[in-house]
Amino acid sequence: KAGVTQTPRYLIKTRGQQVTLSCSPISGHRSVSWYQQTPGQGLQFLFEYFSETQRNKGNFPGRFSGRQFSNSRSEMNVSTLELGDSALYLCASSLDEKLFFGSGTQLSVL
Amino acid sequence: GQQVMQIPQYQHVQEGEDFTTYCNSSTTLSNIQWYKQRPGGHPVFLIQLVKSGEVKKQKRLTFQFGEAKKNSSLHITATQTTDVGTYFCAGQGSNYQLIWGAGTKLIIKP
Numbered sequence: 001k002a003g004v005t006q007t008p009r010y011l012i013k014t015r016g017q018q019v020t021l022s023c024s025p026i027s028g029h030r031s032v033s034w035y036q037q038t039p040g041q042g043l044q045f046l047f048e049y050f051s052e053t054q055r056n057k058g059n060f061p062g063r064f065s066g067r068q069f070s071n072s073r074s075e076m077n078v079s080t081l082e083l084g085d086s087a088l089y090l091c092a093s094s095l096d097e098k099l100f101f102g103s104g105t106q107l108s109v110l
Numbered sequence: 111g112q113q114v115m116q117i118p119q120y121q122h123v124q125e126g127e128d129f130t131t132y133c134n135s136s137t138t139l140s141n142i143q144w145y146k147q148r149p150g151g152h153p154v155f156l157i158q159l160v161k162s163g164e165v166k167k168q169k170r171l172t173f174q175f176g177e178a179k180k181n182s183s184l185h186i187t188a189t190q191t192t193d194v195g196t197y198f199c200a201g202q203g204s205n206y207q208l209i210w211g212a213g214t215k216l217i218i219k220p
Contacts, residue, residue: 033208042212043153043198056207090152097202098143101152 001026004102006091012108018079021105025072025093031055032074033099034066035090043090049074081109112137112203116211124219129186131214133199139209140202142175142182147213148195156184186216194218 005024013019025032034046045058049068066076072093078085086109092099116133123129133142141160145153157166159175159182166173172185182201186193199211 043210045207045210048207056205092153097141098155098158099145099153099200099208100155103152 004091004093004100006089006102006105008105009103010106010108012110013081014110015081015083017081018077019081019107020075020077021089021091021107023074023076023091023093023102025074025091026095026100029093029095029100030072031094032068032072033092033094034074034076035092036060037088037090037104038086046076046089078107083109085109112201112209114199114201114209114211116199116214118214119212120215120217122217122219123189125191126188129189129193129216130183131197131199131216132181132183133201133211134181135201135209136180137203138179140179140204142179142199142201143208144173144182144184145198145200146195147198151195153198189216189218191218 007022031050033048035043037043046060047066048056052068063079068074088104088106090101090104092101113136114133143158144156146156147153157173162179163177164175170187174183196213196215198213200208203209
């Protein structure tokens with residue numbers, strides 16, 4: 001079974017731009033969660049989608065948004081990028097509450 | 111809000127010494143999960159504990175869930191270089207959301 005696939009692997013943007021990250025969950029997994037991780041920091045929860053509906057949301061500004069499609073693939077969007085948005089963005093799909101993470105997208109904002 | 115405190119933040123050990131990380135929740139958890147993130151990698155699911163007082167072993171790793179389902183620990187016996195990484199606990203709170211500890215980074219001294 002293929003794992004969680006995140007694209008792109010690396011991304012460089014400038015302040016003010018917007019970015020869209022993609023996540024394909026493990027086949028059969030209907031829940032997708034997104035996390036932000038900065039060096040030395042833990043995992044900061046962004047949001048979770050289940051069957052195309054946002055089920056939970058973390059404490060991030062409205063510039064961070066997401067969606068899930070009928071095939072369970074998910075995208076997250078960050079608008080008006082700030083320097084502080086530079087981070088590793090991890091997507092995880094889950095079945096029976098256990099999370100399976102992708103390799104992440106490393107976003108650098110210059 | 112619900113919080114999970116994880117200590118210590120870092121632990122330096124000589125190879126062959128033991129390692130322990132602890133998690134304490136401000137509220138009762140329905141279950142707790144443990145993940146390991148190798149340097150440069152993504153978190154990988156290790157185990158889930160559900161029952162009060164539960165103890166589970168995986169080779170040299172011992173996981174415990176407290177009687178009140180508010181605390182948990184991970185103990186590694188006789189650490190090896192392959193154990194290097196950051197260990198995270200994640201407790202499931204009242205609204206189905208996972209609450210993550212900040213992680214404990216295990217560093218093996220040369």
